[in-house]
Amino acid sequence: MTLTVAPYGDSALLATVSGGSVEDRWLAVRRLADAVEADGIPGVLDVVATYDALLVEFDCARTTHDEVAGALRDARGTAAVPTPTTYRIPVVYGGEHGPDLPDVAAQLGLTERDVVRLHTETPWVVRFRGAPAGAPMMDGSRFPAPISRCPRPRTHVPAGSVAVSGRQAVIYPVRSPGGWRLIGRTPLRLLDLGYRPGDVFRFESHG
Amino acid sequence: MADVLAVHQAGMVAVTDLGRQGHSRDGIPPNGAADQFSAAVANILVGNRENSPLIEVTASAFAFTTTRAALISVTGAPATLTCGGRPHRMWEPVCVPAGARVAVHNVHNGLRTYVAVHGEFQVPFVLGSCAPDSLLEVGTWLRAGAELAVDTDYVPVDHPVFRHPVFRLxxxxxxxxxxxxxxxxxxxxGADFVDLDRTLLSEPYRITPTSNHIGLRLSGPAPTRLDTRELLSRGVPVGAVEVTPSRELxxxxxxxxxxxxxPxxxxxxxxxxxxxxxxAPGHVLRFxxxxxxxxxxxxxxxxRAMDALTARVRTAFGCVGIPCH
Incomplete structure (x- = not known):
């Protein structure tokens, strides 16, 4: 695997990992993010770790692109990856809580019951905490095909909505706009769960 | 000592600070003062830490009184500032007598005016910041009739000839x-687009009314992307100029x-x-x-200019006995 570090505006760098498998790249990014946080590089303010890239934001009055890039290349992510925690998420599928379930079933050529079965059988892996509000961005889909996004994003998706798109799954932690397909809803308050990248979500169907 | 700021008029007015830095990895954006420079300078001008809570007035009017004498400053978009009916300068400290009505109105040539008060507003903090976040549903919005406690050690300056000092910092x-x-x-x-020089970097772009604190939507000629591959989601910094699939900037x-x-x-x-x-919506950007x-x-x-201003404030305030923080 190769690490490429490039400026991203006057106050950030983007470190991208290429080569290896999807899993390898994601692990490398996560180790790098942990190392950056552990090293406490002077002037670094924030990091955003995703599938294959790490955004590192810094105060350009306190440090330079070269210094931070050097620290990234030297960072040694040796910390052990913690054992994943499994979260069980109760979901009411379909109906008013999952208005797109019929559409998802039609896209996949499956019954709604099959969609629910595949969704609950999948150990969904949290890859990173994204938008909005730290939403768990999950992959590991066992659906036979990727799922398209809504042609017109909703302006208000209710908090707790369980959604799918492409080969990914997400839960909306807060009421927000969104373009993913809503198949169910959980009463759990996501903000209280404290999940981390690598953790696993198992969904359970409740009538 | 506690002072109380009583709000008499407030359009779109919130307490904010420089934002929630350091939580991007948990998916939380910084938010905070949209114009970070004006907000930091407002705090510097009253001897506060740059990141202290202050008031952001968005394209509307704001009027208040304080129960004790207060030291305030107003920065950001040009506005009319009066204290006890008299006009005052923005971008300078203003000594406000107890009970005098301070009014900020006619915000123009910009969207946001900042009001800092010597001391610390007593407001709730979430993840180290008082900045409003519409998704986390946190923030202190001010309405007429609201009261805001200020913890301050400001002692009013009284001069035998000039009741209040006039600063020119x-x-x-x-x-x-x-x-x-x-x-x-x-x-x-950038390299995936052929015509950036002829579009983004030469044409004017108008801000549309659907813009907000998350992003500005622009109308104007969209640059043309050669590459049509879908991109993997990645971290993106504040200030990024994106081109959406519907060719909107x-x-x-x-x-x-x-x-x-x-991209x-x-x-x-x-x-x-x-x-x-x-x-503001309707305004034109030239990149x-x-x-x-x-x-x-x-x-x-x-x-460096901000640090030099901080040094001047400390010298001036030191001469008249106003504590700095």
């Missing part, structure tokens, strides 16, 4: 008003989602981001390419 003030010149450095997807502000899957053609500089926080070292140099020059 010469704070650096940016240019306000449309068209705004927005310096940008190259974005990671979007400039991300401090409430932006921390990741995006749209980023340019990134507004740290200095330009304060101007973006002032640009200008800046080399990375020049953008860094401009930000450092601004930082």
């Amino acid at each position: 010469a704070a650096p003030t940016p240019r306000f008003g449309s068209p705004w010149t927005i310096d940008v450095t190259d974005g990671p997807a 979007l400039v991300l502000l401090r409430g932006r989602p921390v990741t995006a899957g749209y 980023v053609v340019a990134v507004a500089t740290r200095v330009a981001q304060s101007a973006l926080g002032q640009a 200008r390419r800046q080399a990375l070292p020049d953008a860094v140099a401009a930000y450092r020059a601004r930082r």
Whole structure:
């Protein structure tokens, strides 16, 4: 695997990992993010770790692109990856809580019951905490095909909505706009769960 | 000592600070003052820490009184500032007698005016900041009739001849008003677009009414992307200029989602981001390419100007016995 570090505006760098498998790249990014946080590089303010890239934001009055890039290349992510925690998420599928379930079933050529079965059988892996509000961005889909996004994003998706798109799954932690397909809803308050990248979500169907 | 700020009139007015830094990895954007420079200078001018809570008045009016004498400053978009009916200068400290009505109205040539008060507003903090976040549903919005406690050690200055000192601290003030010149450095997807020089970097772009604290939506000629592959979601900095699949230009502000899957053609500089926080719907942006070292140099020059102002404030306040923090 190769690490490429490039400026991203006057106050950030983007470190991208290429080569290896999807899993390898994601692990490398996560180790790098942990190392950056552990090293406490002077002037670094924030990091955003995703599938294959790490955004590192810094105060350009306190440090330079070269210094931070050097620290990234030297960072040694040796910390052990913690054992994943499994979260069980109760979901009411379909109906008013999952208005797109019929559409998802039609896209996949499956019954709604099959969609629910595949969704609950999948150990969904949290890859990173994204938008909005730290939403768990999950992959590991066992659906036979990727799922398209809504042609017109909703302006208000209710908090707790369980959604799918492409080969990914997400839960909306807060009421927000969104373009993913809503198949169910959980009463759990996501903000209280404290999940981390690598953790696993198992969904359970409740009538 | 506790002072109470009583709100008599408030349009769109919130307590904020420089934002929720350090939580991007958990998917939480910084938010905070849209015009970071004006907000920091307002706090410097009253002897506060730059990141202290202060009041952001968005394109509306704000009027208040304080139960005790207070030291305030007003910065940001040009507005009419009166204290006890008399006009006062923005970008300078103002000594406000107890019970005198302070009014900020007629905000123009920009969107946001900042009011700092010597001391610390007693407001709730979430993840280290009092900044409103519409998704986390946190923040302190002020309405007429609201009261805000201020913890302050300000002692009113009383001079035998001049009741109140008049300060002339010469704070650096940016240019306000449309068209705004927005310096940008190259974005990671810039090379995928053939005509950036003929579009983004030469044409005017108008801000549409659907803009907000998350991003500015622009109308104007969209650059053409050669590459049609979908991009993997990656972290994206504040100031990023994105081109959406429907060929709309979007400039991300401090409430932006921390990741995006749209190509980023340019990134507004740290200095330009304060101007973006002032640009209103209907205003025009003109983007200008800046080399990375020049953008860094401009930000450092601004930082030095703020440090020099802090030194002048400390000297002046030290002479009249106003504590600085």
